[in-house]
Amino acid sequence: MSTVLLVHAKGGPPLGHVLSRAAARAEVHLLALSALPSAVDASARVLCASVVTPAGTERFDLVSQIVSRAEAVGADAVLTFSEYAVVAVAEACEVLGLAGAGGAAALARDKRKMRDTWHSRGLPQPEFRPVATQAELHEAAAGLPVPMLLKSAWSAGSTAHQIIGSPQEADAAWRRSREVMAESAQLGFAELHVAEADAHFVVEQIVTGTTAGWFDEPGWGDYVSVEGVVADGVFHPVCVSGRMPTVEPFTERAGITPALLPADLQERVVALAREAVDALGLRDCGTHTEIKLGAGGKMWLIETAARFGGAMTVPQIEEVFRLDLVGMLVDHLLGRPVVWPERTLGPEQARGAAGSLVVLAVDGRGEAWRDRRVWDSSVVKEAVALSEGSNLSVVPESSLHDGSTVPVYDPVGGANTMAALCLLSATDARTVLRDFTTLVDALPAVLPPALPGSQPPPAPQAPLASQSAPAVPAAPQPAPEGAAA
Known part of the structure; x- marks a missing residue:
């Protein structure tokens, strides 16, 4: 039987889903760079031939650690589904002579290099400037139109994203983004291989998105993602996923499979995704490409990842x-x-x-809940009236335990302040969109109120590291509709 080494870190599809599918194809050895979610700890130890968690001192050379473990178990393949381990696994596969994303994997992680590559190919994207210091941010702020978007070059889940409305706001934005990156690293949501990745940023023009001319009904967000795979250097698009509008500044709220794009528009979106992926030169990996939709058929590339989309994107595709x-x-x-x-x-x-x-903890208008609430999955499933035939479930490994206080939403923290991840299946995409709208509106009313003085626990594993939320969209007033990466 073939042997696979799976490198686990935070983000990506639910570990339980990944393990069950991988274990059906090969003997799986798990190298856990992040603690296993309690909801899957027991099953992981049944499904896997071994589960190893390296000591902190062993992580200084993560590639060598992966190579050593792969050689020890006789791995025929090494893979990861986490954004934060993509580069290390790709480099390890190069050393081992195994199929992998290849040496170009860093281009699909570092947003500075990604944008430089696309710029050299003349592909449509927001105007941008790489920044590594406060002084460089001031230079960029003087050269780009305001408002502009500051984001970490290596982040996921919309963390450390801030809209800068004027050059005078640059210093405060820089300090806060650096603070959030440090906080994210403490939670395990940080690049695991590249030194000083937390100091690399990019500032981008905020382009104006729209759903007009793309979707026939209201409620959709103004960006989509193309899910696919690169096999032997050839890009194979699988499907296009749609979104609900983001929460200010650009935090992703929901992904829906399939996107209800007319066939001709889907073809245009996929063609741009193909150009983006081909330009990066990836070899063997999943892909997730986010694209901003504009007026008159205009599009901008947000980002491409050398892995499948996070949250429940992969399970959604399997179901649909x-x-x-x-x-x-x-x-x-x-x-x-x-x-x-x-x-x-x-x-x-x-x-x-x-x-x-x-x-x-944000309503459908993008406003914070008026009071604190306690997460209770049973109440959500029982008290919210959904469409006939719809089925709602909560993903335990990506959700707070019942009885936990829902965190206050932090626009800069993005998905780090999530409370739970829900999966909904329905008869069609319009119904999913309608039911999600109902759910978002109902949550602050049906969830139990929190006791005065109660403190929320740490947020669960943010799923959007997954879905690497897209990047730049709409106008600043009111809260722009779009996504951020």
Whole structure:
């Protein structure tokens, strides 16, 4: 039987989903760079041939640690689904001579290099400036139109994103973003291999997005993501996912599969994603490309990741299109034949629809809840009236325990202040969008009130490191609609 070394870190699809699919294809050894979620700890030790957590001193050379463990277990493939371990795993695969994302993996992590690469190819994207110091931020603020978006070059889940409305706001934004990156590292949401990644930033023009001309009904966000895979250097788009509008500044709230784009518009979106992925030169990996939608058919690239989308993107695709992307990627990395979709799958090929919702203490208008609430998954499932045929579940490993106080939403912290992750399946994408809107409106009313003085526990594993939330959109007043990466 073939052997796979799975490198686990925070972010990405739920570990339970990944392990069950990978273990069905090969003997799995788990190298856990982050603590296993309590909800899957027991099952992981049953599904895996071994579970190893390296000591802190062993992480100074993460690539060597991965190579050593892979050699010890005789791994035929090494992979990760976490944004924060992508570069280290890709480099380890190069050393081992195994299939992987390749030497270009860093281009799909470092937003500065990614944008430089796309700029050299003339691909559409927001105007940008790389910044590594406060002085460089001032230079960028003087050269770009305001408002502009400051974000970490290596972050995920919309953490450390701030809108700078004038050059005078640059110093405060710089200090706060650096603070958030330090806080994220303490929570385990930080690049694991590249030294001083927390000091690398990029500032971008905020482009104005719109859903007009793209979607036939209201409620959709003004960006989409193309889910796919690169196999032997060839990009295979799988499907396009839609979004609800982001929460200010650009924190992702929900992803929905499939996006209800007309076929001709889907083709245009996929064609741009193909150009973006091809430009990066990836070799063997999942991909997740986010694209901003503008007026008159205009589009801007937000980012591409060398891994599958996070949150429940992978389970959504499996439910809607009956494709086990985890198992298919494992087979490909092991050298087995895999039949990828001949063309991008859309609403016509979908069997129903599915979506994932990040629970944030913000209502449908983007305003903070008036009072503190306690998370209770049973109340949510019982008290919120959804459409006939819809099924709502809560993802335990990405959610607070019942009885926990819902964190106050921090715009700079992004998905770090989430309370839970919900999965909903329904008859079609319109129903998912409608039910999510109902759920968002109902949560601050149906959840039990928190006791005075109660303190929230640490936020659960943020799923959007996954979905690397997209980047730059709409106008500053009112709260812009869009996404951030």
